[in-house]
Amino acid sequence: xxxxxxxxxxxxxxxxxxxxxxxxxxxxxxxxxxxxxxxxxxxxxxxxxxxxxxxxxxxxxxxxxxxxxxxxxxxxxxxxxxxxxxxxxxxxxxxxxxxxxxxxxxxxxxxxxxxxxxxxxxxxxxxxxxxxxxxxxxxxxxxxxxxxxxxxxxxxxxxxxxxxxxxxxxxxxxxxxxxxxxxxxxxxxxxxxxxxxxxxxxxxxxxxxxxxxxxxxxxxxxxxxxxxxxxxxxxxxxxxxxxxxxxxxxxxxxxxxxxxxxxxxxxxxxxxxxxxxxxxxxxxxxxxxxxxxxxxxxxxxxxxxxxxxxxxxxxxxxxxxxxxxxxxxxxxxxxxxxxxxxxxxxxxxxxxxxxxxxxxxxxxxxxxxxxxxxxxxxxxxxxxxxxxxxxxxxxxxxxxxxxxxxxxxxx
Amino acid sequence: xxxxxxxxxxxxxxxxxxxxxxxxxxxxxxxxxxxxxxxxxxxxxxxxxxxxxxxxxxxxxxxxxxxxxxxxxxxxxxxxxxxxxxxxxxxxxxxxxxxxxxxxxxxxxxxxxxxxxxxxxxxxxxxxxxxxxxxxxxxxxxxxxx
Numbered sequence: 001x002x003x004x005x006x007x008x009x010x011x012x013x014x015x016x017x018x019x020x021x022x023x024x025x026x027x028x029x030x031x032x033x034x035x036x037x038x039x040x041x042x043x044x045x046x047x048x049x050x051x052x053x054x055x056x057x058x059x060x061x062x063x064x065x066x067x068x069x070x071x072x073x074x075x076x077x078x079x080x081x082x083x084x085x086x087x088x089x090x091x092x093x094x095x096x097x098x099x100x101x102x103x104x105x106x107x108x109x110x111x112x113x114x115x116x117x118x119x120x121x122x123x124x125x126x127x128x129x130x131x132x133x134x135x136x137x138x139x140x141x142x143x144x145x146x147x148x149x150x151x152x153x154x155x156x157x158x159x160x161x162x163x164x165x166x167x168x169x170x171x172x173x174x175x176x177x178x179x180x181x182x183x184x185x186x187x188x189x190x191x192x193x194x195x196x197x198x199x200x201x202x203x204x205x206x207x208x209x210x211x212x213x214x215x216x217x218x219x220x221x222x223x224x225x226x227x228x229x230x231x232x233x234x235x236x237x238x239x240x241x242x243x244x245x246x247x248x249x250x251x252x253x254x255x256x257x258x259x260x261x262x263x264x265x266x267x268x269x270x271x272x273x274x275x276x277x278x279x280x281x282x283x284x285x286x287x288x289x290x291x292x293x294x295x296x297x298x299x300x301x302x303x304x305x306x307x308x309x310x311x312x313x314x315x316x317x318x319x320x321x322x323x324x325x326x327x328x329x330x331x332x333x334x335x336x337x338x339x340x341x342x343x344x345x346x347x348x349x350x351x352x353x354x355x356x357x358x359x360x361x362x363x364x365x366x367x368x369x370x371x372x373x374x375x376x377x378x379x380x381x382x383x384x385x386x387x388x389x390x391x392x393x394x395x396x397x398x399x400x401x402x403x404x405x406x407x408x409x410x411x
Numbered sequence: 412x413x414x415x416x417x418x419x420x421x422x423x424x425x426x427x428x429x430x431x432x433x434x435x436x437x438x439x440x441x442x443x444x445x446x447x448x449x450x451x452x453x454x455x456x457x458x459x460x461x462x463x464x465x466x467x468x469x470x471x472x473x474x475x476x477x478x479x480x481x482x483x484x485x486x487x488x489x490x491x492x493x494x495x496x497x498x499x500x501x502x503x504x505x506x507x508x509x510x511x512x513x514x515x516x517x518x519x520x521x522x523x524x525x526x527x528x529x530x531x532x533x534x535x536x537x538x539x540x541x542x543x544x545x546x547x548x549x550x551x552x553x554x555x556x557x
Contacts, residue, residue, distance in 0.1 A: 008467050010434035017427050024420050028413060055462060062462070063435055070431055280425065283417035308424060315428045322435060
């Protein structure tokens with residue numbers, strides 16, 4: 001019993017949080033019965049088993065998956081509290097996510113010619129964008145969903161994020177063979193323009209930041225970085241005056257109280273929720289987070305702040321920070337250039353995405369709708385996040401063959 | 412009833428989340444310290460084989476054997492003191508005799524195992540031997556620089 005609470009074995013704390021939280025929430029919904037208990041135990045077994053399998057098959061980092069399973073446990077507890085149906089779906093998505101983690105992990109490890117497929121990445125991502133533009137459905141103000149038979153829907157932008165990182169990595173690996181800045185800029189800004197057309201401003205911002213970070217680290221021509229930043233900022237200012245949906249976001253951000261009954265309703269409710277929670281929170285099931293529209297999705301952070309307190313909110317931000325720290329550490333230790341750029345890209349993807357939405361719900365930056373990685377409810381976002389986690393896990397290992405290429409024969 | 416439970420659980424929850432984070436930061440800290448140690452280690456050292464989060468006591472990734480006699484045991488008077496409950500107070504010694512290393516069991520309760528065999532008499536350690544003391548598994552690394 002003592003070891004269940006010992007900080008020296010973090011995975012046991014994970015288990016006790018899961019048991020405690022899920023049973024409390026099941027009690028709140030008056031649904032302690034056979035199915036709930038089997039689901040809870042199954043979930044714990046899945047988490048324990050995947051930590052165990054990962055530590056056996058992977059010689060790389062052992063912390064990132066622990067951090068993510070903590071975030072994921074918190075996510076399931078809160079979404080189950082908000083709505084039992086969505087909670088059950090989130091468990092299913094979690095299982096699919098774990099599967100996608102292992103699939104992407106083996107995929108990355110078994111294929112050795114990733115850097116050579118640059119044109120394939122460009123082609124697939126533009127194809128996906130075109131299909132979204134033609135067949136896309138507008139859900140919640142952004143035309144970025146593809147719905148198949150009115151049943152299954154997914155966001156192609158989630159997949160394109162990973163393809164974009166792979167494209168940038170393969171470009172900088174092959175930079176000695178051909179250097180084509182025009183193509184780099186056209187592809188990158190083309191991606192961003194497509195997202196802009198779909199009114200998916202959050203993803204456009206994520207793409208741009210990843211692009212700038214990787215270019216900043218690997219571009220030899222320092223002026224090129226400056227030009228990029230200047231062009232992007234002028235474009236941002238111009239779009240404020242041209243596009244209505246950009247202007248509305250900024251105006252709501254500056255003064256949400258003026259639009260409290262229309263566009264500013266969501267953000268003001270979120271601020272009320274965070275304020276109501278104070279340091280220790282109202283306790284699970286005793287707050288009113290359901291007053292915030294879309295609370296299980298983009299605004300889940302406000303629900304944590306209300307019911308589990310600001311201290312939990314700070315803890316979540318710190319978990320993301322430890323995750324990013326590990327990601328940068330993996331980047332620094334990886335010797336293979338391609339995997340190094342991919343690790344950097346994925347770390348910045350998760351870091352930037354969580355920053356944008358955390359800043360958005362706390363009214364630090366204008367709100368743009370992106371999901372909070374590993375915490376929000378959402379199928380395609382969760383699967384994509386887990387797939388990128390699998391890639392990061394593969395990047396944290398040593399790739400032997402590349403070493404021999406670099407150093408020649410050792411005998 | 413539910414209200415009281417929920418109010419009580421929230422304290423426990425925050426405590427557990429922070430404990431978890433503290434645990435992770437501690438593991439990362441030990442990891443960084445291990446890397447720094449390794450760069451300064453001499454050519455002979457013991458490397459931990461167990462995953463550190465399986466052992467509920469303080470243990471390091473590398474232990475250098477730079478003294479003539481290294482004693483291993485639970486008591487803090489040892490050169491290498493590990494608070495493993497399966498270890499005796501003075502469990503074993505590793506002696507350096509002209510760059511040859513010998514391990515000797517000091518009549519410990521649970522014994523010392525080298526490559527899976529229980530130690531009865533002192534034996535010479537070879538590079539790559541695995542040493543099991545209590546719950547802890549070490550790899551003996553002895554690099555010859557000629």
